[in-house]
Amino acid sequence: MNQADVFEEPVTPSPLTPGRTSKRWLTSAALITAIVALPVFSVAWLALFPDENIWPHLLETTLPRYVWTTLLLMVGVSAITLSIGLATAWAVTMCNFPGRRMFEWALLLPFAVPAYVIAYVYTDILQYAGPVQGALRDWFGWTNARDYWFPDIRSLWGATLMLGLVLYPYVYLLARAAFLEQSPSLFSVSRSLGHSALSTFFRVVLPIARPAVAVGLSLVLMETLNDFGTVDFFAVQTLTAGLFDTWMNLGNLGGAAQIAMIMLTFVVILVTLERYSRRRQQQYAGRDNRAPIQRFSMSRPRQWICVAVCAAPIVLGFIVPAVVLGRYAVIYFDQSWTGDFLENTFNSLFLSGAAAFTTLTIGLILAYSRRLHDTKPMQVMMRLSSLGYAMPGAVLAVGVIVPMAAFDNQLDAWMRDWFGISTGLLFSGTAFALVFAYTVRFLAVSAGSLESGLQKITPSMDMAARSLGRSTTATLLQVHLPMLRGTMLTAALVVFVDCMKELPATLILRPFNFDTLATHVYQYASDELLGISALPALIIVLAGIVPIILMSRSIGSARAYSQQ
Numbered sequence: 001m002n003q004a005d006v007f008e009e010p011v012t013p014s015p016l017t018p019g020r021t022s023k024r025w026l027t028s029a030a031l032i033t034a035i036v037a038l039p040v041f042s043v044a045w046l047a048l049f050p051d052e053n054i055w056p057h058l059l060e061t062t063l064p065r066y067v068w069t070t071l072l073l074m075v076g077v078s079a080i081t082l083s084i085g086l087a088t089a090w091a092v093t094m095c096n097f098p099g100r101r102m103f104e105w106a107l108l109l110p111f112a113v114p115a116y117v118i119a120y121v122y123t124d125i126l127q128y129a130g131p132v133q134g135a136l137r138d139w140f141g142w143t144n145a146r147d148y149w150f151p152d153i154r155s156l157w158g159a160t161l162m163l164g165l166v167l168y169p170y171v172y173l174l175a176r177a178a179f180l181e182q183s184p185s186l187f188s189v190s191r192s193l194g195h196s197a198l199s200t201f202f203r204v205v206l207p208i209a210r211p212a213v214a215v216g217l218s219l220v221l222m223e224t225l226n227d228f229g230t231v232d233f234f235a236v237q238t239l240t241a242g243l244f245d246t247w248m249n250l251g252n253l254g255g256a257a258q259i260a261m262i263m264l265t266f267v268v269i270l271v272t273l274e275r276y277s278r279r280r281q282q283q284y285a286g287r288d289n290r291a292p293i294q295r296f297s298m299s300r301p302r303q304w305i306c307v308a309v310c311a312a313p314i315v316l317g318f319i320v321p322a323v324v325l326g327r328y329a330v331i332y333f334d335q336s337w338t339g340d341f342l343e344n345t346f347n348s349l350f351l352s353g354a355a356a357f358t359t360l361t362i363g364l365i366l367a368y369s370r371r372l373h374d375t376k377p378m379q380v381m382m383r384l385s386s387l388g389y390a391m392p393g394a395v396l397a398v399g400v401i402v403p404m405a406a407f408d409n410q411l412d413a414w415m416r417d418w419f420g421i422s423t424g425l426l427f428s429g430t431a432f433a434l435v436f437a438y439t440v441r442f443l444a445v446s447a448g449s450l451e452s453g454l455q456k457i458t459p460s461m462d463m464a465a466r467s468l469g470r471s472t473t474a475t476l477l478q479v480h481l482p483m484l485r486g487t488m489l490t491a492a493l494v495v496f497v498d499c500m501k502e503l504p505a506t507l508i509l510r511p512f513n514f515d516t517l518a519t520h521v522y523q524y525a526s527d528e529l530l531g532i533s534a535l536p537a538l539i540i541v542l543a544g545i546v547p548i549i550l551m552s553r554s555i556g557s558a559r560a561y562s563q564q
Helices: 021-048 055-060 063-095 098-104 113-127 131-140 156-181 184-192 197-226 229-233 239-249 253-277 302-332 338-372 375-387 393-419 431-455 458-469 472-483 485-501 504-509 519-525 530-543 545-556
Strands: none
Touching: 021 253, 021 338, 021 375, 021 393, 021 431, 055 063, 055 253, 063 098, 063 156, 063 197, 063 239, 063 253, 098 302, 113 131, 113 156, 113 229, 113 302, 113 519, 113 530, 131 504, 156 197, 156 229, 156 302, 156 393, 184 302, 197 239, 197 253, 229 458, 229 519, 239 253, 239 393, 239 504, 253 393, 302 530, 338 375, 338 431, 338 519, 338 530, 375 431, 393 431, 393 504, 431 485, 431 504, 458 545, 472 485, 485 519, 485 530, 485 545, 504 519, 519 530, 530 545
8 A cells, every 4th residue: 555645636537427426425424524523623622722721831941842852853854764765765676786676575674663662672772781782891891881982872863763764664665666657768868868877866766756755754754743652762852742741741631732733733834845845746647657677787896785775774673673572572471471461462453453444434435435526525525534644643632532521521411410320431431532543543544545446446337337227335335345355455454553553642542451562562661671562562563564565565566677
């Protein structure tokens, strides 16, 4: 599944005339959009009308530091992900070197490792009592920390590096797809004019691929803004950490909503810049993307440089964490394999499975409604329904808890007045809130995939089914769903894995005494008990490998290669 589907605005010709379009589908789409967009409006309302306005206090004290640290983190992560993503995508696409075909899919493996997991692993390795500093003291005869200098991993630069190592696949994925789509004649003309491979990359290839790179970078920055586990463990005061502190420690939900609005402003700026960068994307659609690629032949030293460039992020972003987690999982297996671990595993599987099902169902309704009624209002509804994907998990949690808690309180008061019984927290205090939050957050993934899949089905299929007396619903069930089976499976897997890794929203919305694998890992690792948290962390990592393989295959099959 291409992550860029979240931002695309495909236009599919409607197979039916507007007068014959089923109004039930349009009504369902409108209702779903209103519910999905509710958290955004809830955050805005609470920020504008808080019970206790601490905005002046935030401006005078912590907010400038939160904003500045967040900006520094985003700039640093951008530099790392662009450097790694572009260099590796160009190498595996255009250069011949040993192991190239393996690196094509292996470079996506760090995508399976949550940022907070890799932060725990490298802290364990690089801290004062860790194996690296211990080996240095043994080699050089140092006795304590005053005898030498070693960078502190639990810092802003450490958080930047950890996030960069696991988020660069966003840029790599989309940059590689863009490079594969470019016409080989462009490279030939550039080389015939005397430009080197490096000059061709900067003068020809990169400008054409810029829209796709912008999509990847915007996704990277949104994930950076969403991260809580890494910045909390490293004590980096970003906006997300500030939101948690204001809400959980100060007990001020209005102040948390005001910080959330700042974060939403960041998101709006990112999406606007991304769309602006793609304003002329259609001018490149006429190139021939079926001709075989003539890869550059290089000397042996340069080939090994390519190997090193591609191997480094895989080793640092996946192999090292996997080896450390695997070792700890074996050593601490008896302490990890407990009733709580099994219960948390079930909770994660249940929540992720439920969210995958609901996002798939709702995404199908939205995508099919767009196919039946492709109008401006429907396009607006599709955009609104995708807002959750751009919202950081902590912001989304604020938007979910406010209306649900209000509804629970009103219902409880009404039941007390009329029947003398208390209903308690039916929605805000149960797993329903988590499934709803996951659905809102990842709906754009399934809806974008299904909309893209429906585009590939010719409208004549709908016309033929309708001419045989099938209703719009029967046409969907009997014609479209069998053809969308592969797309639906991929979308469900991606949503499932994203829900398994989700931490900020889960920490805020989970019921009392209810944990998932993500919160289990966070709690034990935060207490410096990485050994006990290794097994659940390893399960989260392994679960993310399946969609990675599917994504790699979908890109690799997009074009025929000349040298394989």
